[in-house]
Amino acid sequence: MTRNGLSRMNTSRMSPARMSIAVVAIAATAMLLASCESAPAPGTSSSPSGYVDSVTGGEGSVRVQGWASDWNTLNPIKVVFMVNGQWVKQVFTADTSRPDLDRKYSRGADFGFDETLSVPAGAVTVCAVALNVGRGEDTILGCLTAESGRSGTTVPTTSSTTTTTPATTTSTTSTSTTSSTVPRCGGVLAATDVIAALC
Incomplete structure (x- = not known):
C-alpha cells in the first residue's frame, strides 16, 4: 500500500498508452482522496488553476465548460x-x-475546455480535475450539478476555485461514457479499480 492508501500494481505488461492512463488515474484519485482543497488562485502555486464555468444538461x-492551466508550462494541460x-x-x-x-x-488563449459527456437520465454531478505538470499536485477545479435543460449549480460540499472567468468560446466537443464507481473525498480506493475503470 502507498501512503495514500492506494494498492501498488504490476505495470510491466501494460502498453505505453495504458500505463500513461494508469498514472493519470492513480494521481487523480490520490488527489481526490487526500486533498479536497480549493484550486489555487492563478499564478500563486505550482499546482494547476482553473474553473468549471458551467455544466448544461x-x-x-451534459456540456462542461471551463478552463485549466498550469503555471509551470505555457502548453495546454x-x-x-x-x-x-x-x-x-x-x-x-x-x-x-x-x-x-x-x-x-497574458499567457495565451488555449486553456479552455468545452466537452460533451454522455450521462444517465436525471440530475448529475460533474467534477473536473486538472492534471499537474512538473512541481505541484493535481487540482480539483470544482463540481457542478445539472439536469436536462438546466445550467449547473455549485455543489456546496465540493471545493472550487474562487476565480470567476466565464466561458466565452465554443469548440468541437468530445463524447465519452462513464464507468466504475469511485468514492468521494475521504474514501480509500485500490489503484487497480481506477485502472480497470479507465483502461
Missing part, C-alpha cells in the same frame, strides 16, 4: 472528469481558445 448528455462519482473513460486536453484568459493573464 442535454438529452442523455490534461483534464479528467467524474460524473456522479464515476470516472469518465477519457483524458481531455484543455486547449479551447479563451481570449479572455489571455487578456487577463
